[in-house]
Amino acid sequence: MFQKRLKKELNKIEVPAYDTHKYKETIAKAKKITLHPENLRMSSTEFFCDQLRFIKTETWFLKIIVSALVLYLLITEQINISSWFWTLIAISGPPILCLINAKELCNVFQPGGMLEIQITAKNSFSKVLMVRLTIFGLFDLLFFMTMALGISMLKQTVIWQVILYGIVPYIIMCFGCMLILNRSREENIPLYSGAWGACLSCIITILKISDVKIFQTSYLAYG
Amino acid sequence: MKLAMEHLSKQFKNKIAVKQIDTILTEGVYGFLGANGAGKTTLLQMICGIIEPTSGEIKIDGENNIQMGERFRDILGYLPQEFGYTPGFTAQDFMLYIASIKGLQPQYAKRKTRQLLRLVNLENEANRKIRTFSGGMKRRLGIAQALLNDPKILILDEPTAGLDPKERAYFRNIISEMSKDKIIIISTHIVSDIEYISDQVLVMKKGCFILQGTPEELLDKVNGEVWSCKIPNKEWTKFETQYCIANSHALANHVEARIISTEAPIDDAINVEPTLEDLYLKYFSDEMEAGRIVNEWNDQI
Numbered sequence: 456m457f458q459k460r461l462k463k464e465l466n467k468i469e470v471p472a473y474d475t476h477k478y479k480e481t482i483a484k485a486k487k488i489t490l491h492p493e494n495l496r497m498s499s500t501e502f503f504c505d506q507l508r509f510i511k512t513e514t515w516f517l518k519i520i521v522s523a524l525v526l527y528l529l530i531t532e533q534i535n536i537s538s539w540f541w542t543l544i545a546i547s548g549p550p551i552l553c554l555i556n557a558k559e560l561c562n563v564f565q566p567g568g569m570l571e572i573q574i575t576a577k578n579s580f581s582k583v584l585m586v587r588l589t590i591f592g593l594f595d596l597l598f599f600m601t602m603a604l605g606i607s608m609l610k611q612t613v614i615w616q617v618i619l620y621g622i623v624p625y626i627i628m629c630f631g632c633m634l635i636l637n638r639s640r641e642e643n644i645p646l647y648s649g650a651w652g653a654c655l656s657c658i659i660t661i662l663k664i665s666d667v668k669i670f671q672t673s674y675l676a677y678g
Numbered sequence: 679m680k681l682a683m684e685h686l687s688k689q690f691k692n693k694i695a696v697k698q699i700d701t702i703l704t705e706g707v708y709g710f711l712g713a714n715g716a717g718k719t720t721l722l723q724m725i726c727g728i729i730e731p732t733s734g735e736i737k738i739d740g741e742n743n744i745q746m747g748e749r750f751r752d753i754l755g756y757l758p759q760e761f762g763y764t765p766g767f768t769a770q771d772f773m774l775y776i777a778s779i780k781g782l783q784p785q786y787a788k789r790k791t792r793q794l795l796r797l798v799n800l801e802n803e804a805n806r807k808i809r810t811f812s813g814g815m816k817r818r819l820g821i822a823q824a825l826l827n828d829p830k831i832l833i834l835d836e837p838t839a840g841l842d843p844k845e846r847a848y849f850r851n852i853i854s855e856m857s858k859d860k861i862i863i864i865s866t867h868i869v870s871d872i873e874y875i876s877d878q879v880l881v882m883k884k885g886c887f888i889l890q891g892t893p894e895e896l897l898d899k900v901n902g903e904v905w906s907c908k909i910p911n912k913e914w915t916k917f918e919t920q921y922c923i924a925n926s927h928a929l930a931n932h933v934e935a936r937i938i939s940t941e942a943p944i945d946d947a948i949n950v951e952p953t954l955e956d957l958y959l960k961y962f963s964d965e966m967e968a969g970r971i972v973n974e975w976n977d978q979i
Contacts, residue, residue, distance in 0.1 A: 497782070567761070569763055572762075573779060
């Protein structure tokens with residue numbers, strides 16, 4: 456009796472029109488998720504975000520400390536464009552940021568089996584490397600833009616000059632580190648990169664001592 | 679699924695590591711047996727797409743493995759000969775990282791990691807740094823990472839190196855259980871690793887497959903050529919240089935020996951059941967002889 460009444464009541468409910476194809480598709484997708492999660496793979500965006508958690512906390516900590524310190528020194532100190540201060544910033548901040556990146560990239564370039572495992576994984580080795588380069592690149596770009604904006608607003612300096620004097624040593628350092636990473640995939644990479652950073656700092660210092668006016672407003676580039 | 683190697687060769691400068699290999703593998707366990715330097719690892723690296731062949735190609739169901747790209751790597755599990763890891767990683771971090779680059783969903787990756795660490799008896803060591811692991815533990819972790827994506831093609835290069843006999847037996851059981859619907863390739867020079875679990879054994883020497891067949895078919899090739907005999911001590915030196923000796927046990931007046939020879943070495947020699955190790959010794963005795971001469975020469979120097 457109750458069943459009959461229930462059936463009658465249910466029949467009174469009007470089901471709105473729906474796309475049967477979409478309905479079947481939803482059921483199929485739900486089945487796939489709950490019954491076969493082993494067949495599901497991450498999308499490229501998911502992979503990008505997932506890789507973030509494998510970058511060491513220590514790396515982020517170091518990058519934030521160095522960036523904050525450079526920004527603090529630049530903003531609080533009385534900057535004279537022709538003083539040694541610019542030189543010190545050019546030879547310390549960008550190379551150190553780059554060295555931190557190189558050290559983290561070394562973990563991806565681990566010699567022996569790790570590299571082979573990564574080459575044979577679904578997401579190619581170049582993809583893993585590209586994710587890290589993009590993340591570090593974005594972080595460092597954000598740092599340079601903040602530095603340029605902050606200093607140009609507070610110190611009445613030309614924005615392009617701040618960007619240029621920060622980014623040029625950074626790019627030269629990056630270029631050297633990429634060459635080192637490409638040629639020596641071993642645990643000595645941080646040492647070689649450090650040596651390259653020291654060389655670069657020496658070159659900038661020599662240019663400064665030789666009175667090449669690389670930090671003058673009238674100059675667009677080094678030399 | 680069909681994995682075909684067609685006229686596959688690899689040359690490194692003046693050395694030919696793999697020479698014109700033609701074979702087709704379907705679902706099952708395959709044991710690649712060969713001495714060190716026979717070209718096994720190079721062949722496996724070509725199958726995995728780590729190195730490209732100098733000539734020939736590898737096809738998965740008729741499609742080139744390199745051209746398949748991600749689709750091929752998604753069905754591949756690989757344990758390299760040398761196990762490397764990122765410094766500072768715990769076993770769980772390592773597994774989750776490999777799961778991530780294999781594209782597994784994070785929730786599923788966590789579950790699968792727990793399951794596989796349990797399978798290889800590393801569940802209680804999940805949060806321990808890999809650098810504190812013993813060789814056997816690292817090897818077991820390596821086996822676990824290869825299984826993360828439930829691969830259809832599983833390639834294990836010297837999987838039992840560093841494992842103790844109990845762990846080796848356990849590993850063989852794991853492989854046997856999962857061999858259904860998979861192509862499993864085990865490369866080794868340890869005969870016992872593949873003797874009981876392989877559907878096919880492929881013996882590799884100087885870059886070529888010199889023998890291929892089921893363990894029983896291969897054993898037939900040395901049937902009637904394995905002898906057990908007692909050699910008097912004074913004649914032992916002569917026998918040692920003349921025959922391929924599989925085993926020897928020195929006693930007071932004589933040496934009990936297992937000898938591989940087409941003819942009975944002495945009149946009262948007893949013909950015994952051959953093993954794959956006997957087959958291995960028969961086909962690689964020349965290399966062992968060459969190795970012995972080099973060692974003796976080095977000792978003299």
